[in-house]
Amino acid sequence: MSDKAATIASLESAYAEFRRKVTGLPDDAWTERWMGTWTLSQLTAHMAGWFKEMTGAISRVGKGEKPTPEGVDYSNADAWNAKFAATATPGKSAMGIFDLRFKEYVAAAQGLSDDMYGTNPEGKPRIGNRLLDGAGIHHFAEHGAQLDAWLASQR
Numbered sequence: 001m002s003d004k005a006a007t008i009a010s011l012e013s014a015y016a017e018f019r020r021k022v023t024g025l026p027d028d029a030w031t032e033r034w035m036g037t038w039t040l041s042q043l044t045a046h047m048a049g050w051f052k053e054m055t056g057a058i059s060r061v062g063k064g065e066k067p068t069p070e071g072v073d074y075s076n077a078d079a080w081n082a083k084f085a086a087t088a089t090p091g092k093s094a095m096g097i098f099d100l101r102f103k104e105y106v107a108a109a110q111g112l113s114d115d116m117y118g119t120n121p122e123g124k125p126r127i128g129n130r131l132l133d134g135a136g137i138h139h140f141a142e143h144g145a146q147l148d149a150w151l152a153s154q155r
Contacts, residue, residue: 002114002117003114003117003118003119003126003128003129004112004114004116004117004118004128007109007117007128007129007132007137008106008109008110008132010132010137011106011109011132011136011137012106014136014137014140014141014144015102015136015140017140017144018140018143018144018147019095019099021144021147021148021151022040022044022095022147025040025092027091027092029154030090030091030092030094031090031091034150035146035150038085039088040094040147041088041089041090041091041094042085042088043085043143043147044088044094044095044097044098045084045085045086045087045088045089045094045097045098046081046084046085047084047098047135047139047143048084048097048098048100048101048102049080049081049083049084049085049087049101050080050084050134050135050139051098051101051102051104051105051135051136052101052104052105053074053080053135054105054108054131054132054134054135054136055101055104055105055108056069057131058105058108058109058111058112058128058131059108059111061112061116061127061128061131062108062111062112062113062116067127067131105135105136109128109131109132112128116128117129
């Protein structure tokens with residue numbers, strides 16, 4: 001399996017695991033504040049927001065451009081996170097946007113050439129891996145663990 005295929009497979013596996021955890025939750029689970037001030041709807045909006053931003057980044061990289069558009073700064077993640085959470089669709093319908101943004105993210109990743117994945121000669125991840133890790137693979141692990149703890153507290 002190529003580095004590209006393996007990275008995308010890891011991303012899709014992490015998505016499926018996260019999706020499995022939230023499928024079938026009752027309506028009130030989507031409006032309960034459990035992650036600081038956030039609900040599950042806001043968490044998924046936050047993740048979908050990063051999928052959308054990184055879809056654009058992947059597209060730019062594929063054209064030979066920098067991943068971040070001119071004049072945009074992602075260094076204040078808290079501000080971006082709040083912006084994304086504020087766009088949340090209430091309730092289970094939040095998953096429609098989450099799923100759409102994830103599908104677009106994966107499609108963009110599949111469009112990058114194979115040489116943008118794997119590691120460089122210094123052993124550092126190439127741009128394709130980095131763009132799928134931060135907003136995707138790592139993000140699912142981070143929020144999946146928080147989701148697990150919350151779900152365990154509900155039993």
